Amino acid sequence: MEKREIRERLRSKGLTEFQTEVLIRIMDIPKGETRSYKQVAAMVGRPGAYRAVGTAMKKNPMAPVIPCHRVVRSGGELGNYSAPGGTRRKRELLLKEGWKEEA
DNA sequence: TTCCTGACGCTCG
């Protein structure tokens, strides 16, 4: 599925440009790697909007397509996860992708 | 239009 197609689908879901951009950027995170909220915010050109990033993820209408579980808090914590399974599920997914919890 | 809330981060004590 192309990003352009996903972007339009997100837009049709009622998400704003900012939220859409955030989710699109998250798809660029390599498998097995993670990025902090601040990193993601910087990716969309809003280094100080890390908090808004969390808001965007919470509204993620395409959880299976957008790896929002790859976005973690700074300091090594996983942070929160609203999808079924919660934080525990989030960690499971990351480990399955080869993510190193201690890294 | 204004105020409150939120899957957070950084600095100060």
Place this chain on the structure above:
DNA sequence: GCGAGCGCCAGGA
């Protein structure tokens, strides 16, 4: 080294 408080941007009511 740990804990509390303040600041940040965007959305929703």
